Amino acid sequence: MLDIKPIFNAIRRSKIGAVLLLLQIALTMSIVSNAAFMINDHVSYLRKDTGFPEKEIFSFAVMTFGKDRSLSQQAEVDETMIRNLPGVINATLSQAVPLSGGGSTSTMRLRPSPETSKSVSVAYYNTDEHGLETFGVKLIEGRNFRPEEVIIGDDFNGNGPNTIIVSQPFVEALFPDGNALGQTVYFSNRPLQIIGIVETMKSPWPSSDRDEITALVPFIDAKNYQHIVVRADKNERANIMANIEQNMLDAYDKRVIINVDGLDKTKENYDATDVLMMRMLIVLVVILLLITALGIFGLTQFNISKRTKQIGTRRALGARKSAIVRYFLIENTMVCMAGLFIGGVAAVVLGDVMMKTYSISSLELEFIVGTAIFIFAMSIFAVIFPAMRAANISPSIATRSI
Amino acid sequence: MFLHYIDLSWRSIKRTPVISFLMVFAIAIGIGLTMTSLSVYHMMSMDPIPHKSGNIFYPQLNIMDDGNEWHSSDNLPYQLTYQDAINLYNADIPVLKSPSFRSGFSVHLNSPEVKPTMEPARLVNREFFTIFDRPFVYGAPWSRDSQDTHEYVVVISEKINDRLFAGKNSVGQHIYLDNNSYRIVGVSANWEHHVKYYDVNNGAFNVAEQLYIPFSIAPLEEIGTWGNMNGWKHENSKGYQGLLASERVWIQFWAQLNTMQEKQQFGDYLISYMDDQREKGRFNREVLEFKLRNVTEWLEYNKVVSEDNRILVGLSFMFLLVCVSNILGLLLAKFLKRAPEVGVRRALGASKRHIFAQHIVEVSVIGLAGGLLGIAIAQLGLWGVRVTNSYYGALANMDVSMLLTAPIIALTASFLAGIYPAWLVCRTQPAIYLKSQ
Numbered sequence: 001m002l003d004i005k006p007i008f009n010a011i012r013r014s015k016i017g018a019v020l021l022l023l024q025i026a027l028t029m030s031i032v033s034n035a036a037f038m039i040n041d042h043v044s045y046l047r048k049d050t051g052f053p054e055k056e057i058f059s060f061a062v063m064t065f066g067k068d069r070s071l072s073q074q075a076e077v078d079e080t081m082i083r084n085l086p087g088v089i090n091a092t093l094s095q096a097v098p099l100s101g102g103g104s105t106s107t108m109r110l111r112p113s114p115e116t117s118k119s120v121s122v123a124y125y126n127t128d129e130h131g132l133e134t135f136g137v138k139l140i141e142g143r144n145f146r147p148e149e150v151i152i153g154d155d156f157n158g159n160g161p162n163t164i165i166v167s168q169p170f171v172e173a174l175f176p177d178g179n180a181l182g183q184t185v186y187f188s189n190r191p192l193q194i195i196g197i198v199e200t201m202k203s204p205w206p207s208s209d210r211d212e213i214t215a216l217v218p219f220i221d222a223k224n225y226q227h228i229v230v231r232a233d234k235n236e237r238a239n240i241m242a243n244i245e246q247n248m249l250d251a252y253d254k255r256v257i258i259n260v261d262g263l264d265k266t267k268e269n270y271d272a273t274d275v276l277m278m279r280m281l282i283v284l285v286v287i288l289l290l291i292t293a294l295g296i297f298g299l300t301q302f303n304i305s306k307r308t309k310q311i312g313t314r315r316a317l318g319a320r321k322s323a324i325v326r327y328f329l330i331e332n333t334m335v336c337m338a339g340l341f342i343g344g345v346a347a348v349v350l351g352d353v354m355m356k357t358y359s360i361s362s363l364e365l366e367f368i369v370g371t372a373i374f375i376f377a378m379s380i381f382a383v384i385f386p387a388m389r390a391a392n393i394s395p396s397i398a399t400r401s402i
Numbered sequence: 403m404f405l406h407y408i409d410l411s412w413r414s415i416k417r418t419p420v421i422s423f424l425m426v427f428a429i430a431i432g433i434g435l436t437m438t439s440l441s442v443y444h445m446m447s448m449d450p451i452p453h454k455s456g457n458i459f460y461p462q463l464n465i466m467d468d469g470n471e472w473h474s475s476d477n478l479p480y481q482l483t484y485q486d487a488i489n490l491y492n493a494d495i496p497v498l499k500s501p502s503f504r505s506g507f508s509v510h511l512n513s514p515e516v517k518p519t520m521e522p523a524r525l526v527n528r529e530f531f532t533i534f535d536r537p538f539v540y541g542a543p544w545s546r547d548s549q550d551t552h553e554y555v556v557v558i559s560e561k562i563n564d565r566l567f568a569g570k571n572s573v574g575q576h577i578y579l580d581n582n583s584y585r586i587v588g589v590s591a592n593w594e595h596h597v598k599y600y601d602v603n604n605g606a607f608n609v610a611e612q613l614y615i616p617f618s619i620a621p622l623e624e625i626g627t628w629g630n631m632n633g634w635k636h637e638n639s640k641g642y643q644g645l646l647a648s649e650r651v652w653i654q655f656w657a658q659l660n661t662m663q664e665k666q667q668f669g670d671y672l673i674s675y676m677d678d679q680r681e682k683g684r685f686n687r688e689v690l691e692f693k694l695r696n697v698t699e700w701l702e703y704n705k706v707v708s709e710d711n712r713i714l715v716g717l718s719f720m721f722l723l724v725c726v727s728n729i730l731g732l733l734l735a736k737f738l739k740r741a742p743e744v745g746v747r748r749a750l751g752a753s754k755r756h757i758f759a760q761h762i763v764e765v766s767v768i769g770l771a772g773g774l775l776g777i778a779i780a781q782l783g784l785w786g787v788r789v790t791n792s793y794y795g796a797l798a799n800m801d802v803s804m805l806l807t808a809p810i811i812a813l814t815a816s817f818l819a820g821i822y823p824a825w826l827v828c829r830t831q832p833a834i835y836l837k838s839q
Contacts, residue, residue: 016822020731027724031717038713063520065508065580113636157638189636224580225506225626256508256520272791277710279790280439281717283783287431288721294424295728302735358709 007331014303021299022339025375028292029343030350033371035281037351037363042278045207046271051167051200052098053136056089057263058241059097059229066254071222072152074252078228079130081251082244087236092130093220094229096123096204099267103204108185108192108215110174120173122166123203124187124215127229131216132165134231135201140168142181142196150218157190161218165196169212187217206267207274237262289378296382300328304390308397316395328387329380336379340372347371404763411764414740421736425729426772432725433776433812438783439714441804445797446607446707450599451534455697458533459657459665461490461672464691465649465684466634475703478693479632479651480603487653491527491617495671497664499657500530501617504604504628507579509613511566521562522628523579523613524601525620531557531590533658534600539563541573541588548587549616556584557614563589582623584615596796599697601654602704604629607793627652649684659694669694722815729768729819737761737827744827745835754828761824762817769816773809780808 011018062078064071075093082091096103103123111117125131129145142165151161164185171180184191201214232240245257261269268275304311311324351363415422449455462478463486472479482490487501503525510518528543530536540563544555556577563572576583593610601608619625624642631652639648659665669692676690695703744757780800787798800808 016734017731020727020734024724024727024731027720027727031720031724035717061520063506063508065510065518065578067581155640157640223626256518258520269793272793273708273710276787276790276794277714279786280714280783284435284714284717284721287435288724291428291431291724291728294428295724295731298424298728298735299731302731305735305739354713358713360709360713 003327004330004334007327007334011331011335014306017299017303018335021296021335022342024292024295025336025339025379026343026346028288029340029368029371029375030346031288032285032375033344033347033368034351034354034363035285036371037367038360039278039281039285040367041361042274042281046274046278048206049200050099050202050206050267051135051137051198052202052263053231054099054264054267055234055262056136056237057098057134057229057231058237058261059094059100059227059263059266060244060248060260061225061227061258062248062255063258064224064252064255066252068254069252071224071226072220075220075222075226078248078251081247082228082230083130085232085240085247087233087240089231089233090130090134091228091230092127092134093222094131094227095126095221097227097229097263097266098125098135098204099202099206099263099270100204101270105203105210106187108174108187110185112186112189112191118174120170120213121210122170122187122213122215123205123210124217126217126219126221128218128220131218131229132196132198134229135216136231137201138199139165139196140199142194144196145216145218150220152220152222154221156219156221157188160190162191162193163195163218164192165198165216166194167201167212167214168197168199170215171197173213192217206270289375292375293378293382296332296379297386300332300383300386303331304328304386307390308393311390311393312395312397315393321391324391324393325384325387328383328390332379332383333376336376340375344368344372403759407760407763408767410760411767414764415767418736421732422768425732425768426775428725428728428732429769429772429812429815430775430779432722432815433773433808434779434783436715436718436722436811437776437780437800437804437808438787439711439718440807441780441784441800442787442794442797443707443711443715444804445596445799445801446711447701448596449698450595450597450701451697454535454658457658457660458697459659459668459694460696460700461655461657461668462693462695463672463676464687465651467686468688470634472634476693478691479634480704481630481632481651482653482655483649483651484646484653487655489675490655490657490672493671493675495668497657497659497668498529498533499655500527500533502526502530502600502654502656503620503652504601504611505620505625506628507613509562509566510578512578512583516566521613522611523615524611525617525625526614527617529658530614530656533656536593537591539589539591540571541586544587544616549618552616552618552622554582554584554619555587555616557588557590558586559590559610559612560592562612579613579615580623590614594796597701597706599701599706600656601629602701602706603654605793606701606704606706607797609796621646665694722811726815726819729816730822733765733820733823734826737823741827741830742835744830745832748830749832749836757828757830758824761827762820765816765820765824766813769813769820770809772816773812776812777805777808 079091082088105121105123107119108122109117109119128150129147132139132144145163149163153159175183180194180197183194203211203214205211241260244260248257347368348363354360355362463482464478465483471477474480491499491501504522505525506520506522508518509521510516528549531543539560543557548555563569572586572589575586577586597606598608631650633650635649637648639645657668659668672692673690676685679685784798788795
């Protein structure tokens with residue numbers, strides 16, 4: 001019915017064309033399915049919620065060289081000045097800027113060392129009672145720090161804070177049964193009571209595997225190099241950012257203000273490598289598919305031009321136009337299926353090799369199947385037009401030159 | 403004969419402009435993509451200091467008591483403690499060595515005319531400049547004497563010298579770093595490297611520091627690091643003095659060991675040093691462990707070439723292969739169509755070798771054209787890389803070797819595609835075609 005046998009015999013007689021097509025489809029298949037999988041990985045990471053209203057927040061660094069003022073007093077003055085600027089929602093000192101790639105982590109445990117107990121590596125932000133509102137993260141349980149709970153000083157072990165606000169993933173990691181509120185965790189052997197839980201609050205390293213287990217610690221240790229994080233009205237932010245350096249220097253001029261960046265820009269810088277990889281992969285996939293489509297188109301065209309007489313003869317002998325089109329479609333399908341099968345196996349092998357060599361998760365089957373369907377549809381599309389033209393070959397061509 | 407073949411191929415290309423263009427385009431796209439990723443890879447993996455990379459070594463000591471783990475592949479910390487760095491530097495071994503770490507200062511002239519700016523700085527000993535062959539525009543590194551007497555001296559970069567002193571010889575002048583006045587002893591030539599190989603812990607593709615001051619000033623001014631600092635045990639240390647005595651690692655160290663013998667001696671010294679420290683209560687471990695890696699090994703160990711980039715290079719070569727098989731198909735169609743003409747030429751006395759050569763020349767012309775167009779596409783791609791990620795600014799460029807590689811890869815690819823069609827067409831039997839004419 002489908003004339004598979006004669007078509008197969010015809011393919012066997014002009015092997016090279018079919019082999020080329022097969023090779024191309026197999027290669028495309030293995031590259032595209034792996035690349036699509038990696039693109040998907042990057043896209044889903046870039047779309048992940050960070051917990052911060054990125055368009056409202058900006059940060060900058062202050063490097064003070066003057067020695068005639070107390071840094072922590074000056075910090076208080078600065079914070080108040082910034083909070084009073086029109087459009088500013090809140091501002092805080094923080095030893096680390098979210099999503100920036102620079103910050104601190106430490107191990108927090110259920111019991112003080114050297115006792116052995118469950119522990120977890122935590123990325124923490126040292127801020128004051130304004131930190132919660134400035135970061136714009138959502139408090140789902142408990143409360144914010146009270147002003148008297150915020151410790152200003154440089155002796156964390158001796159005279160440090162007693163409270164901590166943690167993220168939901170922190171709770172899941174250390175207290176799988178829930179009920180974390182009011183519990184005590186040990187940070188550098190200092191007991192801290194959990195007074196609040198926020199939903200999502202990413203660490204300074206959103207692409208690492210330690211991206212979600214985070215905490216706010218009410219401890220201000222003003223240094224000559226420090227970060228100030230400001231949250232402002234979305235529409236006012238650009239304006240405030242433009243004037244912040246002057247405002248800060250007007251307040252005290254023996255310092256340098258640098259890195260005034262919106263949080264969305266900070267994240268963009270941090271993600272630049274991922275975005276680059278994603279873009280290059282997308283370019284590669286798109287061009288590759290185009291080239292393969294062109295290749296299939298060209299080879300079919302070549303096959304048809306070689307077989308003009310044969311097609312004319314078949315038409316003269318009574319074959320319908322649809323039979324001619326069907327012939328080419330089936331021929332293409334046979335080669336394509338074989339190519340997709342080989343390509344699928346190659347894709348799995350390639351994915352496996354990459355998983356073993358690099359830190360990539362293993363290729364999911366749905367990407368192979370999806371890519372196969374797509375390439376198959378594309379090949380049908382590339383074949384159908386030359387095939388229809390072939391069907392229009394008049395029977396007289398066959399008879400004329402014989 | 404060769405020129406005649408080129409003439410023939412030009413005629414042939416003109417006769418089938420669409421197919422020829424498609425072939426050139428396919429090679430160009432393949433080369434463009436491959437060269438884009440290969441150029442970045444090449445810049446990342448290029449030997450940053452070829453004449454010495456095998457002689458400059460980075461020592462690592464396993465300072466941890468038994469039962470502790472480090473997050474590196476071989477369980478060794480990436481940096482040294484302050485006390486180890488100082489002890490190694492002061493060790494009585496006649497080789498060039500220098501501790502170093504990254505910090506930064508606000509730079510000004512203590513006058514209202516010049517607005518203070520923030521500049522990254524590196525704290526090193528004078529040997530650092532010799533180890534890494536740093537040329538000086540004016541002056542020289544500070545003397546051993548000013549290093550030992552904690553004199554406040556500084557080597558500034560050409561860039562800062564241009565900005566603050568309009569490029570004039572500023573040796574002997576003073577600048578302010580934070581609140582202190584430093585005497586300028588030298589102006590070093592701008593350091594333009596693709597990989598910041600002497601400090602890969604803090605961004606391997608960052609730009610060089612603009613200021614260098616003696617390491618011995620760090621404890622006096624309590625200068626903190628701008629780089630990573632890691633600990634492995636709980637210590638009740640307080641303040642900067644506590645840090646200096648602690649087990650936290652934050653200092654990098656380089657030593658120039660010119661011969662295997664020097665390396666062996668340095669290694670032996672490290673073992674005896676650790677043994678000595680063990681008696682003083684540190685290094686509580688069964689097996690004393692150290693590693694000496696040269697620049698090349700150090701870059702490899704720190705995985706400076708990113709995984710993503712290796713994957714991209716691999717994928718783009720596979721992509722080139724797809725382009726090759728495409729071109730193979732097109733060439734087959736084109737050459738076989740010309741079989742009658744070839745039949746006549748064979749009948750007129752052209753040997754198989756002549757026919758083969760003629761077609762290979764044609765393929766090479768196409769390959770070369772594709773390669774050149776591919777370089778243009780690669781430039782476009784590299785521009786895209788630079789726009790997307792400024793961190794790769796210095797990396798996303800083609801140097802001469804890459805510019806030469808592009809046509810070579812293009813020619814190889816076109817040979818790969820052309821050999822079979824050319825071989826097929828040169829086997830044409832003249833008789834068949836003569837008969838039907």
